[in-house]
Amino acid sequence: MSKKVINFTKIRYYMFALSLLLIIGGIAGIIALGGFNLGIDFQPGLSQRVQIADEGMSLTYSGNDDVTFDVVAGNIVVTSRNVNGVVTETFSKEAYSTMGALAEGLNTRTAIEAELITGAQTPVTAVVTGLSLPYEITEAPVYLNVANTESAGYLMIDDVRTALSSMDIAQVQVVGDEMAQEFQIRVGAETEGEKDKLESTISQLLRDTFGSHSVVVKGSDYVGPKFSAALSTSAFLVVVVALLLILAYIWFRFKLAYALSALSALVHDVLIMLGFIAIFRLEVSTTTIAAVLTIIGYSLNDTIVVFDRIRENMVSIKGKTFEHVINKSITQSLSRTLITSLTTLLAVIPLYIFATGAIKLFALNLIFGIVVGTYSSIFIASPVLMGLMKRLKAKNDKHLGRTGEEPAVEAVTPEAAPAAKELEDVEVAVAERKKRGKRQTKK
Numbered sequence: 001m002s003k004k005v006i007n008f009t010k011i012r013y014y015m016f017a018l019s020l021l022l023i024i025g026g027i028a029g030i031i032a033l034g035g036f037n038l039g040i041d042f043q044p045g046l047s048q049r050v051q052i053a054d055e056g057m058s059l060t061y062s063g064n065d066d067v068t069f070d071v072v073a074g075n076i077v078v079t080s081r082n083v084n085g086v087v088t089e090t091f092s093k094e095a096y097s098t099m100g101a102l103a104e105g106l107n108t109r110t111a112i113e114a115e116l117i118t119g120a121q122t123p124v125t126a127v128v129t130g131l132s133l134p135y136e137i138t139e140a141p142v143y144l145n146v147a148n149t150e151s152a153g154y155l156m157i158d159d160v161r162t163a164l165s166s167m168d169i170a171q172v173q174v175v176g177d178e179m180a181q182e183f184q185i186r187v188g189a190e191t192e193g194e195k196d197k198l199e200s201t202i203s204q205l206l207r208d209t210f211g212s213h214s215v216v217v218k219g220s221d222y223v224g225p226k227f228s229a230a231l232s233t234s235a236f237l238v239v240v241v242a243l244l245l246i247l248a249y250i251w252f253r254f255k256l257a258y259a260l261s262a263l264s265a266l267v268h269d270v271l272i273m274l275g276f277i278a279i280f281r282l283e284v285s286t287t288t289i290a291a292v293l294t295i296i297g298y299s300l301n302d303t304i305v306v307f308d309r310i311r312e313n314m315v316s317i318k319g320k321t322f323e324h325v326i327n328k329s330i331t332q333s334l335s336r337t338l339i340t341s342l343t344t345l346l347a348v349i350p351l352y353i354f355a356t357g358a359i360k361l362f363a364l365n366l367i368f369g370i371v372v373g374t375y376s377s378i379f380i381a382s383p384v385l386m387g388l389m390k391r392l393k394a395k396n397d398k399h400l401g402r403t404g405e406e407p408a409v410e411a412v413t414p415e416a417a418p419a420a421k422e423l424e425d426v427e428v429a430v431a432e433r434k435k436r437g438k439r440q441t442k443k
Contacts, residue, residue: 006331009323012383019268019380026275036278039285042235044228045188046198049219052155052181052210053128056099056118056146061137063111069142070134074125076102078109079134093124099146112137118146130216143213148181155181155210163209167201176356182218195222235289239270242293246300254307257388262303265381269299269372276368287358291365298344299373302337303381309333310382322389326382334378341374 030036039047061067066081076091089109096102100120107114126146135142148154160183161172171186187198199220206215223231243266250259273292277284309329317325345367352363 004331005324005328006334007327008330008378009327009383009386012379012386015379015383019272019376023268023271023275026272026278029275029279033278033281036274036284037281039283039288041223041285042228042232043186043188044190044223044225045186046195046202047219047221048185048187048199048202048217049175050183050185050202050206051128051130051145051147051216051218052160052183052206052214053145053147053216054118054211055143055213056116056122056127057103057144058115058117058141059106059135059137059144060113060115060139060141061111062113062139065111067112067137068134069137069144071127071129074127076106076124076127077134078106078112097124098122099124099126115141117143122146122149128216128218130218131220132217145214145216148179151179154179157183159209160185160206163205164202166205189222189225192224192226198222231286235286238289239292239296242296243267246296250304250307253304254311257385257392258307261381261385261388262300262307264384265303265376266296266299268376268380269295269369272372273365273369277365282361282364285358285361287362288365291362291369294366295369295373298370299376302340302373302377305336306330306333306377306382307385310385322393323386326386330378330382337374337377341370344370 059069064082068079068081070077070079072090074093076093076096078089078091080087080089091102091105096105098120099116099118099122102124103114103116103120106112126149128145128147135144156178157172157174164172164185167187173184173186175182175184185202187202189195189198199217203215203217207213243263246266247259247263250262270292273295276282277288282288306329309332310326313325313329313332314322317328320328348363348366348370352360352367355363
């Protein structure tokens with residue numbers, strides 16, 4: 001029994017209307033929200049990640065060695081250097097699990113004084129690390145910060161925004177759990193070489209508000225205006241060139257109508273993805289461009305599978321319209337398309353759930369793009385191909401003077417076979433007589 005053919009093209013106009021609605025909604029959202037949430041890659045300026053954390057311990061050293069303090073995988077490492085060599089001592093997080101125990105252990109070292117500021121039972125895993133590590137311990141106190149562990153009364157994002165209110169273009173976002181008091185701060189730059197100035201201004205404003213030793217800088221990235229402009233241009237060109245190369249490849253592999261149909265589906269996917277990114281205020285960075293290019297390749301692969309099946313069925317299926325061929329081809333490849341999409345989602349969704357930062361954002365873009373790419377392969381690319389092929393046929397019919405659709409080739413039934421054979425013999429006999437007459441005329 002033959003597999004039932006699903007009439008996907010019957011609802012093509014509803015799908016076109018839905019896609020158009022999503023694209024228009026995305027464009028409206030981009031305009032209403034004032035554009036994309038550009039990351040540091042495409043927006044010149046400074047992106048700094050800071051954590052507001054209280055002092056947990058102060059360290060001083062009165063000896064003659066060069067002593068440094070570091071945190072490696074949660075363990076405290078103290079290194080001493082002198083003319084006799086290097087001595088390293090590790091205070092493991094298992095043996096020294098609290099700040100009180102760590103202070104006692106550090107005070108056993110000659111000439112090191114550790115003064116506990118936070119509670120003795122504060123876990124040593126709460127120690128905050130930053131760009132300033134490893135600390136060089138000298139006679140001037142060095143402060144070790146601990147993350148906030150209180151579930152109430154912690155600093156909110158509005159507190160940080162108020163502290164930076166004198167910087168009119170500063171943008172602040174919460175990183176991770178709000179209770180951790182970690183924030184991402186972005187400040188635009190209009191001229192080159194403002195990195196040191198912007199870093200100094202942010203640090204000073206935060207320290208004046210939250211305490212001179214309570215701000216830990218965990219990351220700092222700066223992109224100048226020239227580099228940002230060049231990167232934006234390169235990213236745009238990468239996407240355009242990719243689409244043009246895809247157009248050329250499918251034109252060579254199939255026909256121009258197939259290439260234009262596939263390109264329309266890819267442009268559809270990119271526009272809807274951009275609208276999704278803009279409306280949900282996802283950060284646009286080089287990771288986003290990588291996600292868009294990945295989805296272009298994924299969607300194209302699905303479309304090529306369907307197109308290849310259409311081309312095969314055009315040869316093997318006789319007496320059927322092109323619309324039937326398209327529906328049968330989509331139906332035949334539907335299980336493959338859905339299984340591929342679901343298995344890909346099974347690999348990407350855990351990345352979104354368990355990852356953080358750029359990987360989490362990349363996974364979210366992929367999840368949305370896979371859904372849109374699967375949808376466009378079924379409801380956009382093939383129906384557009386059908387429309388283009390109908391227009392091409394109508395143009396050829398007009399050129400040849402035909403009217404209406406060309407009748408489908410009907411298969412000959414067993415009952416009609418003798419009559420068809422007799423008609424074929426008559427046509428052959430007439431043709432032979434005409435052929436012999438032409439030869440006699442030539443002689």
